[in-house]
Amino acid sequence: MKKIQPTLKIIEPSFGSSFTFTQYGGNSNNKSHFWHYHPEIELVYVNGGAGKRQVGSHISYYTRGCVILIGSNLPHCGFTDEKTGNKKETVIQMLPNFLGADFFGIAEMKNIQHLFNRAKAGLVFIGETKNRIGQKIELMENQAPFERLLTLLSVLNEMEQATEFKVLNAEGFSMEMPMQDNDKINSVFNFVKDHFQEPITLDEVAELVSMTVPSFCRFFKKVTHKTFTKFVNEYRLVHASKLLAEKPISITEICFESGFNNFSYFNKSFHEFTGKTASEYRKELRSVLD
Numbered sequence: 001m002k003k004i005q006p007t008l009k010i011i012e013p014s015f016g017s018s019f020t021f022t023q024y025g026g027n028s029n030n031k032s033h034f035w036h037y038h039p040e041i042e043l044v045y046v047n048g049g050a051g052k053r054q055v056g057s058h059i060s061y062y063t064r065g066c067v068i069l070i071g072s073n074l075p076h077c078g079f080t081d082e083k084t085g086n087k088k089e090t091v092i093q094m095l096p097n098f099l100g101a102d103f104f105g106i107a108e109m110k111n112i113q114h115l116f117n118r119a120k121a122g123l124v125f126i127g128e129t130k131n132r133i134g135q136k137i138e139l140m141e142n143q144a145p146f147e148r149l150l151t152l153l154s155v156l157n158e159m160e161q162a163t164e165f166k167v168l169n170a171e172g173f174s175m176e177m178p179m180q181d182n183d184k185i186n187s188v189f190n191f192v193k194d195h196f197q198e199p200i201t202l203d204e205v206a207e208l209v210s211m212t213v214p215s216f217c218r219f220f221k222k223v224t225h226k227t228f229t230k231f232v233n234e235y236r237l238v239h240a241s242k243l244l245a246e247k248p249i250s251i252t253e254i255c256f257e258s259g260f261n262n263f264s265y266f267n268k269s270f271h272e273f274t275g276k277t278a279s280e281y282r283k284e285l286r287s288v289l290d
Contacts, residue, residue, distance in 0.1 A: 017145050019094035019152065023138075026087070027080045035190050037075040040093040041116060043155070044068050045137045046079050049086030050285075052242050053079050054193070055122040057224035058168035059234050061241040063285065067130045067137075068168075069159060071120035072096055075186055077193070083246045090137050092152065112153070115160040122168035129164035169225075184209040185223050196235045197259045202228065236260060237273045244282040251278045 020040075035054075050063040055076040062079075065086065070076050072095075080089050096116055097104070104113040125133055136155050140148045159165070187209055192200065205228065206216040220228045240258040243249070252263060260266040270278050 017148070018098045019092060019149075021140060021148065022091045023141050024080075024089045024091070027082050027084055027089075035075060035077055035186070035193060037073050037186075038093070039072050040095050041072055041119060042070040042076075043092040043094075043137070044070070044079060045088075045090045045134045046084070046086045047088040047090075047134060047138065049080070049084040050245055051079055051081065051084040051086075052238055053077075053124075054189075054235075056169040057189075057226060057231060058122060059238045060168075061238050061245070062124075063245075065130070065134065067125040067133050069115070069119045069123045069125075071116065071118075071122065074120060074122060075189065076122075083242075088138065090141075092137070092140075094152075111160045112156045115156060118167070123159070123165050124168055125159065125162060125165045127164040129158070129162045133158060181219070181223070184211075184219070188220065188228075192232055192235055196232060196239065197257065199259075199261070200232055232259075233269055234273065237270055240266070240270060240278070241274070241281065241285075244278060245285045251282075254278070 044066070046062075046066040048065045050061070051066075052059070052061055053066065053068065053076075055068070055070055056074055066079060068079070080086055103109060104116070133155055136151055136158075140151050143151060188205055191205060191208055202213045202216065206213045209216060211219065217228060220226075220231070224231060226234075236259040240254050240260075243254045243257060244251075247254070249257075255263050255266040258266070260269075267278065270276075270281070274281055276284065
């Protein structure tokens with residue numbers, strides 16, 4: 001079985017700056033849709049639209065745009081595609097020490113250092129905080145380098161003080177592990193991403209990473225704080241949420257297109273995952289998107 005590794009993305013700072021600032025119109029940032037990681041911390045603002053986000057072992061569906069902070073070397077996929085319907089996407093990438101090895105150690109910057117540590121599990125900002133931060137980020141497009149840096153520090157400071165946020169991965173989750181283990185878990189993530197619509201057995205995934213089934217199950221649970229079965233089901237359920245919003249097909253078709261082979265089990269799992277039936281979810285989501 002072919003092993004699929006996440007791609008290490010090499011990032012160069014913007015000219016005349018210590019970090020990168022890139023703005024895309026609509027869904028033109030399609031090159032980042034593959035599974036990748038990099039040592040830079042990444043701040044993403046998706047202006048409007050709805051889509052799927054996968055960061056580490058977390059998978060969810062967002063609406064009305066997204067502001068997300070992704071820690072160093074935390075694998076993730078892109079957040080926009082031809083179905084997202086967003087207006088713009090802004091991506092800022094910076095090394096943890098992008099202003100020097102000691103800068104974030106001074107008293108005034110220790111809160112931002114604390115933010116970077118929390119971002120190792122991935123942070124998503126919601127409510128009015130999302131709107132305020134998003135507006136500040138888009139203002140940076142027309143700012144001179146020094147003013148842009150001050151705005152970035154202001155955004156990071158606001159993120160640290162915010163209460164409207166969610167931690168995407170379980171407490172204790174970290175992709176900072178021996179390279180061999182990192183390669184194994186990311187091979188599994190990539191395999192699920194590419195094959196979730198098909199039956200997936202523990203035997204084939206354990207073989208993918210050259211482990212026995214019991215050893216693999218213990219390893220996966222230790223790293224992700226989830227069983228492998230739960231991870232696959234969540235991936236399928238988030239894909240079902242995406243289809244409910246984007247495709248005018250029946251719920252039965254969505255069940256099977258998302259990788260489930262039992263409609264009753266799909267209905268039960270979807271209700272447990274979202275607190276709503278699939279038809280209720282579709283109705284509420286359409287009213288939000290409209």
